[in-house]
Amino acid sequence: MSAIISIKNLSKTYAGGFQALKHVDLDIRRGEIFALLGPNGAGKTTLISIICGLVNPTTGSVTVDGSDIIKDYRRVRAMIGLVPQELTTDHFETVFNAVAFSRGLFGKAPNPAYIEKILRSLSLWDKKDNRIMTLSGGMKRRLMIAKALSHEPTVLFLDEPSAGVDVELRKDMWQVVRDLRAAGVTIILTTHYLEEAEEMADRVGVITRGELILVEDKAELMRKLGKKQLILQLDAALTGLPERLSGYDLELSPDGKQLTFTYDTRAGRTGITALLNDMRDAGVGFVDLDTTQSSLEDIFVDLVRSNR
Structure with missing residues (x-):
């Protein structure tokens, strides 16, 4: 154009x-x-x-x-x-x-x-x-x-x-x-x-x-810049992440009851299936899950902060 x-x-x-x-x-x-x-x-x-x-x-x-x-x-x-x-x-x-x-x-x-x-x-x-x-x-x-x-x-x-x-x-x-x-x-x-x-x-x-x-x-x-996240409500609180999950981009909430997995789809896959399998093998269960995606406002704030 x-x-x-x-x-x-x-x-x-x-x-x-x-x-x-x-x-x-x-x-x-x-x-x-x-x-x-x-x-x-x-x-x-x-x-x-x-x-x-x-x-x-x-x-x-x-x-x-x-x-x-x-x-x-x-x-x-x-x-x-x-x-x-x-x-x-x-x-x-x-x-x-x-x-x-x-x-x-x-x-x-x-x-x-x-x-x-x-x-x-x-x-x-x-x-x-x-x-x-x-x-x-x-x-x-x-x-x-x-x-x-x-x-x-x-x-x-x-x-x-x-x-x-x-x-x-x-x-x-x-x-x-x-x-x-x-x-x-x-x-x-x-x-x-x-x-x-x-x-x-x-x-x-x-x-x-x-x-x-x-x-x-x-x-x-x-x-390219928007974050996609899988949020899992755990069935039991964790004091830390098991070694088996160390290769994932995970964040554990302060109370140990929520696990947030940040991922992208640019490679054609999310890694969610592998994560859930490894959680099962590590004995980590969950009772609910949800997904979120960054808004333009989130991206804008991150860009401006990084260029201050």
């Missing part, structure tokens, strides 16, 4: 000497949902702001659909929609007029039917005549998305879009995101709700301290 955004050797150092980005290289594929994850202050918003033309890079280059973000700023900006973290709206304007005004800023002809379609998809149509000041925080977040979509962008940046949004609104919003991806829009997402990234993203990038430390297909990332 071709790249719609290509970032080469991108760095940003602010006037005070703080280096927010360090030699970032990244290609974002056309039509994908790309989740950019990182702790607070990792450089996510700086990277997005550079691509959107809000912050100047110190070194490096960025192209969007083949156009340089600096040399061909107007074409690039017209292709991009941005939903920022901050809620910046005119409190005394109506919802409909706010979205129509945003469309006009990009030189687009008025299209009330299209604006109605956006507002309906975001459950804002019944608010169209309301002043923005009457909206809840979650509805204002939806309005920011509507404004970002007003000029029909082909690339959409969602910077913490679900912050302050309740569960019902969040589900509706992610359905809109899925519909946009189905229509060919490329979506770049940052979020601290990692279960959302796990559910929505095609690929994941992890950034920390200004460095992009990993980019991977989500399914492959979960397969």
Whole structure:
């Protein structure tokens, strides 16, 4: 799949000497949902702001659909929609007029039917005549998305879009995101709700301290770095592991009543059958068992900790 955004050797150092980005290289594929994850202050918003033309890079280059973000700023900006973290709206304007005004800023002809379609998809149509000041925080977040979509962008940046949004609104919003991806829009997402990234993203990038430390297909990332564990509740407490079980990646709980076996399936087998046979031969019995698998959040925390 071709790249719609290509970032080469991108760095940003602010006037005070703080280096927010360090030699970032990244290609974002056309039509994908790309989740950019990182702790607070990792450089996510700086990277997005550079691509959107809000912050100047110190070194490096960025192209969007083949156009340089600096040399061909107007074409690039017209292709991009941005939903920022901050809620910046005119409190005394109506919802409909706010979205129509945003469309006009990009030189687009008025299209009330299209604006109605956006507002309906975001459950804002019944608010169209309301002043923005009457909206809840979650509805204002939806309005920011509507404004970002007003000029029909082909690339959409969602910077913490679900912050302050309740569960019902969040589900509706992610359905809109899925519909946009189905229509060919490329979506770049940052979020601290990692279960959302796990559910929505095609690929994941992890950034920390200004460095992009990993980019991977989500399914492959979960397969390669996710831990799978078999948890056995023992029928009698152990004071230590029998010698026969020493070759397995096992952890005995402090009370000696639970045994946790960590394994992977990359070799085509888990080792569970061999473990259970050796437990039987060692006289170790169990009364119950369960399996667990790492979430994207578990993997993310491990990656960030290992790169501190």
